Amino acid sequence: MAFTSPPAEKTEMMERAAVRGRSLWDDARARLLRNRAAVASLVLLGILTFLAFIGPLLWVHDSSFIYRDRVQIPPGLENWHLFGTDAQGRDLLARTLVGLRMSLMVGVVATAVSLVIGVIWGATAGFIGGRVDQLMMRIVDVLYSLPFIFFVIILMVVFGRNIILIFVAIGAVEWLTMARIVRGQTIALKGMEFVEAARAAGVSQFSIIRRHIVPNVLGPVVVYVTLTIPAVILAESFLSFLGLGVQEPLTSLGNLISNGARDMEVAPWTLIVPALTMMLTLFCFNFIGDGLRDAIDPKDR
C-alpha cells in the first residue's frame, strides 16, 4: 500500500491547525468547559457565593438575633429554622451564610494581597537579577522559615485583635510562594528571544514587563491563585478554631465549626452544617484550580 491513513494524533493535529484565529485563552476556556468537575464546581461556587452575599439580606432570620426561647432547635420547618439554631438561639442558616461570606472575603482579599505583593516582588527580582534578586529571595527564605502561628500570635499581642490583622498575617505568608513562582517564570521568559527582540527594537523596560513578561506569567499565576484561596480559607478557619481569628458577633466558617465542635454531642447539626458548607466550598475551589491547571498546560505554549 502506497497510501496509508495518517495516525490518529496527526489527524487531530491537522484538525487543530485548521482552527483559525483562536487564542491561547480561547483554547484554555474550551478545555476548561469540557472538564465536568470544574464546570459543576464553577456553577456550585457561583450559587454559594450568591447565597452568601444576597442570602443574609433576604432570609427571614437575622444572623445575630437571639431567640431566647429557641435554643438548639434541630433542623426542621418550624419557625423557618431550616438548619436549626445554635446554643444561644440564633438561626444557623443565617449564621452559616454570614460565616461563608466572611470566609470567602478573607480568602479573596488575602489572596489578592498575596497576588499583588508576590507578582511585583517576583517579577522585579527575576527581571533585575543579580544581587537584587539574591537579596530579595533571601528575604523570602527568612520569612518562609518563620513559624506561622507564632507570627500570628505576636501580631495579635502587639496590635491587638483585629480583622485586618488576619488579612495581613495570612497574606504575608501566602505571597512567598507566589513570589517564587513568578520569579522562576520571569527568569525563564527574560532569556526568551521575543524579549530580546523587544529590547533590540527599543521597547522600554516597563513595557517589556507589562506587555511581554506579565501576560505570559499569568497562566501559572491564575492556577496558583485558585489553589491559594482554599488554602487561605483553611488557614483562617484554623486561626478561628484556636480562637485567634474572627471575633463575635462577626463569624466565619472556622468560628462556627469551632462552636459546633463544642456542642456536637447535644446539637450535632451546629457542627455538620458549617463543616459541610466549608467542605463544599473547598472542593469547588480545588476542582476549579485543577481544571485550570489542566486547561492552561504550559506544554502547549
Added chain:
Amino acid sequence: MSSPLLQIRDLVIDYGKGADRFRALHGCSFDLEPGQVMAVVGESGSGKSSLVRAVAGLVAPASGEMLLDGQVLPPLRQRPPHTRRMIQMVFQDPGASLNPLHRVQAIIEEPLRVTGYGDAAGRKRRVAELMDMTQLSADLATRRPRELSGGQKQRVAIARALAMEPRILIADEALSALDFTTQDHVSRLLSDLRRDLNLAMLFVSHDMRSVRRMADDVCVIEKGHVVEQGAVSDVLYNPKSAYTRLLLAAALNPRAALSDPRLAEALENGEAVSEDALKGVMDIIRGGALMGDAR
C-alpha cells in the same frame, strides 16, 4: 572614499567575572559596506553568536571598537533611537522569538509604536506593506504564532526587523531551525530584500550551502579566534586554515569526514590536522563541490 557602514576593531567578549571569566571572542575585526553580506561561520560555541549579539547591543564587549558610520556604537540601552533602529536582528528559534500571546499584526506593529510611526491607520497600512514585502498573505495578520508554520514565523520575525527600517540585518542562524525547502524560500527572500533595500547583513550560520548562496564575504571563527576571513570565493573554494577545511568537509559530506578516523578525532578534539589527513579533506571538498553544489 567614505568610511564603511560598520567597522569592528579588535572586539573582545567575556562572560562572567573574576575566576569564572570566559573569553568568548578573542579579538575580531572586519568592515561591512552597505548592501554587503558577511557570513560568520563556526561550530556551535565558537563565539559567532556572541559577536553578532555584541553588534546588536545585546552583549557588552570587554574591549575593542564598534563604529557605525564612523560613530561609536554603545550598548543597546545607551543607543539613541535612530542608531538603535539601524541594526536589527532575526533570531534562530522562530518559536521563541515571537510572543505567543500576540497576533501577527501586534508583533509587527510593536517596533512601529516604539518609533512613533504614524497613527493607528498608518501603522496598519505599514504592517500590511511589510507583510507583503515578506510574502506573508494578509489573512495571517490576525493569527497567533502557534498557528503559523516555522517559515511563516521566521517571515514575521523578518517583517518585524524590517519595520525599523534597518541598514544592517543580523540573521543569527535564522535558517537553521527550518526544513530544507523552507530554508530555500527564506534565503531567497533575504536575498531579494538585500537587493531591494540595499541591506547589509551579518549572516551567522553553520550551513555552508546557504553561506555560499547568500554571502559575499565570510569570517570563520574557531573557539573565539578568527581563523580565516575573506571573500566567499576564496575562503570556501580555497580554504587555507585546517579548521575551515574541516567545517567544509563536515558540511559537504559528513559521512566521509567522520569515516576517516584521523579527521573524526581531530574534529572532536579540535586539534591541528596532519598534512596527510588534509589531503583527504581536500578530496572530500572537491568531491562535494563536484556533487552539483557549485554556484
